[in-house]
Amino acid sequence: MTGPNQVLTQLRVTHMLRDAGLHINQEFRAKTLFLSFEQCFVFILVTCFDLQTLLCHKMCGILCTLCRRDEFAEKAIYERLLPLVKNAIQRRGPDYCREECFEVNDWRVCMFASVLWLQGNEIAQQPKIDENRNILLWNGDIFGGLPVAEGMSDTLGLSEALEATGGSHEQILQVLSSIQGPWSFIYWCEDKKELWFGRDALGRHSLLWNTKSQNSLVVTSIGKRGYDLEEVPAIGLFVGNISDENFNLKLYPWHTTEIRAAVQTFHLEKILNLRISDDVKVVSNYCPSTLQVPAEYDNFIGLIKDYANQTKEFDVKTFYEVLLTEPKVKSRVERLIYELKLAVDVRCRFQPVKCKTCASSRIAQCEHSTVAVLFSGGLDSTLIAALACASVQQNRSIDLINVSFPYSQPTFSSKKKQPADPFINVGEKIIPEELLIKTDPNYETPDRKTGKASFAELSKIFPTTKLNFIEVNVTKDELIENRNKHIADLIYPLKSILDDSLGCALWFAARGKGIKHNSTGQIVSREYTSTANILLLGMGADELLGGYSKYRKDFGKKEDWLKIATLLAHDLAVIPYRNLGRDDRVVSDSGRQARYPFLSENFVQFIATVPAYLRTAPFGFLPLGVGEKLLLRLAAYSIGLQVSSTAPKRALQFGSKIAGLEGKSEQGHNVCPRLLLPE
CATH class of the missing domain: 3.60.20.10 (Aminohydrolase, N-terminal nucleophile (Ntn) domain)
Incomplete structure (x- = not known):
């Protein structure tokens, strides 16, 4: 959310650069919207050069x-x-x-x-x-x-x-x-x-x-x-x-x-x-995660507990406003936005001036999308999309790719009340339903609902940016056919149920074929294929900032911060052993490149130095979607993302409803028979 400090910062930079004979346009204002005075000058030093020729x-x-x-x-x-x-x-x-x-x-x-x-x-x-x-x-x-x-x-x-x-x-x-x-x-x-x-x-x-x-x-x-x-x-x-x-x-x-x-x-x-080698080791571009724990009484933790104890009806907006008054938190929120903004910016700018479709043509440049985001409407993807809006040239569009599998709303008897989805409720309160784009009701998955709500909010915050909502609907037959033809070999040598769900959902997202909606809600094309060269992904945020439910479980009533710090250190250490190789193979099959802003070396290095209690707040008394990845939520809220800043974590396989589509009650760690060659 733009505040008076950001406006004053831009005025200072604008006047100084005009005195130097440099013109400031609307694109510069959009790109420096969330930066401090000093950060603006770092941004200028970077962008005064044509990175596309470097x-x-x-x-x-x-x-x-x-x-x-x-x-x-x-x-x-x-x-x-x-x-x-x-x-x-x-x-x-x-x-x-x-x-x-x-x-x-x-x-x-x-x-x-x-x-x-x-x-x-x-x-x-x-x-x-x-x-x-x-x-x-x-x-x-x-x-x-x-x-x-x-x-x-x-x-x-x-x-x-x-x-x-x-x-x-x-x-x-x-x-x-x-x-x-x-x-x-x-x-x-x-x-x-x-x-x-x-x-x-x-x-x-x-x-x-x-x-x-x-x-x-x-x-x-x-x-x-x-x-x-x-x-x-x-x-x-x-x-x-x-x-x-x-x-x-x-x-x-x-x-x-x-x-x-x-x-x-x-x-x-x-x-x-x-x-x-036991005598020579290669120096990585980031350090292990800090194990620092809070003092016996910490102002930030005190603010969290005081607000929760003093209020009868928990208001997320007021809660975030209170926390942002703490100087050490506010400074880290600003630093997080700065580091992530640079990571997104370089990953958007280092690519051709032409899209995939126009790459072989003789035209000098085009205005089609060269950047796409795997977009669930959740915290990680929406923050990346928001920062991409400030990085992509204003004459270009951005494809926000939202993938769903067949899903019908469960029916409940009159005796059994339908459980509430906290994220959807928040989204409906912030974005009226009449402002949401109309999509196929047979694919109205949780990620489709939240994606539409966050898309509407982004369109409102960035009215001059051309945003496309790409509605990717995957039939069961299409899933089976492409898994057998391509996807299973890409996922190999991994072969678990979880690998199957995530790998297949990501492959269809990377392919980018679907219905294209513009920010006004109009359907531009029913047979659109994304023209983007790169696909921005939110992998790494949960490991770095404590987004998993295990943190709340292990924190418990004892409030063991050392255990949380140790968990975060372990999750950072094992990122290289996770499934990024699988994701690279799956995305690259469509001739696009996967890029991970949260895994920029500079961003990882910064987050690794932030104490655990300033990254996440796994208190049991906080609502779901408030304490997890708290530092990232405060960053999203501070730039106006009210929907996604209160979104509980929902994994891709559950949000897109690919999980359970072909087999009920499957365990994610078990071997997936659908990935094995027929005997």
Whole structure:
């Protein structure tokens, strides 16, 4: 919600820049709406330069195979696998593909890449081979950290930086650890006959491998069911030397990796010829979460309890207003908005000037959507959408993609009263039903209702931004067909009920096919496919800010803040082991790139330093949708998002109603038979 301080800040900046001969337009005001005076100048320093010419980004599928030349049986297996994997990889990067094969001693190495052209005057071809015959396969974004010359692709910039190391392990580790942004890579160092590969410290991009044979190795972005592949654990960087008779692997762990737990989790002892470095660790771009607990009496906690004890009827708006009077909370709310705003901004700006549809045309630019948001109308997605409104050029639209599966409202007998949905009740109070867009009643899921309410609120707050509500309705038959054809292989090697529900829902969202509504409620197209190059996702918010119900349960009546701090530290530590690789594979299949603002290194670093009691308030006396992720809710409320700031957490599989569509009472951790190949 815009207050007098924001208005005064913009006036100060406006007058000073006008004195310097710079023109301030409406777009600048929208983009600096939530920033302090100092933050405005940081924003100016960043945006005075054309970020679209700084880095040439692309999304790739990468694959490397290593096989002894005399192992004909294993070679035959991989010769059957590779065409299937290559086809799937080319769906990720359909603009250019190439393979480079060579022999070293008794080994044959093949490196394949398929590139999706997302930016630059020309495609950055891969595999990238430098003058010394070093070969790079790169699937990532360099948003900062590693200097890259203006106009140069990040693939070329990284290749030059790695070449300059001369193969030094220490220097290669320094180069890779400096990168801010998601990535996975494979790198052949010709001089030392070494093969490097790995994922960023948060595991945001996919990489799979097979390490169960001494005679072969496969490392790939994507696999196929029926072949023995596993996720490459995002616990460090791997390097293997094949100048000797055997292929010996060494792991340099990230300094944030709990290596003992990782060894047990991933059964690293079973990987043949693997040695873990115990003297050198790779420095991650963020620190472990603080275990700081509040003092015996803390003003902020006192405010929460005093309000709850003194009021008969709990009013969320008044409660948030009271909490924002606490200076240490207000300052952290402002810092959170600032860090998240920069994360959203760079993820919106680092992409082509043209949408997917117009990319191959001769027009210089277009006004179609290049940014989409997976949009449930909940706290995380709505805050991202709001900040994207201040980052995207005003002549461009933003696609808010809302996915639902068939759902009919349950009927209740007169004796049994229908339970209330607190989020829907809040939404209806704030946004009258007549202002909500009209959608198919057969898909009126919880996420559809909240999505429409938050869409109406965003349209009101940002009247000059072109917002599109993309109503994605997925039939049961369509789900079954596409799971069998594509999605099950993308989810592989994961295979649980939860993986199935989340992976399928995310695939249909990323495909972006549905009914397009504009902010006035009109249906623009009934057969629309999103033109966006990137899809913004809210993953990471629950782990960083305490959004899960387990926090309230473990907090209990004892109010054990150390336990909550320990839980948050653990949840941050295991983010790399979660399912971001699956999500990357699923989203990339539609030729879009998944980007996670909450998992920006700078945002993670900031949140990790915030004490647990200032991130979440899992008090049992607070209503659901108030205490969880409290710091994030206060941030959303402070910029005017009243609907989503009071939204209880609702997981995608439940909000979209894919859970239970094909099987009732299924347990999320159980193996999903629908993901297995028929026998």
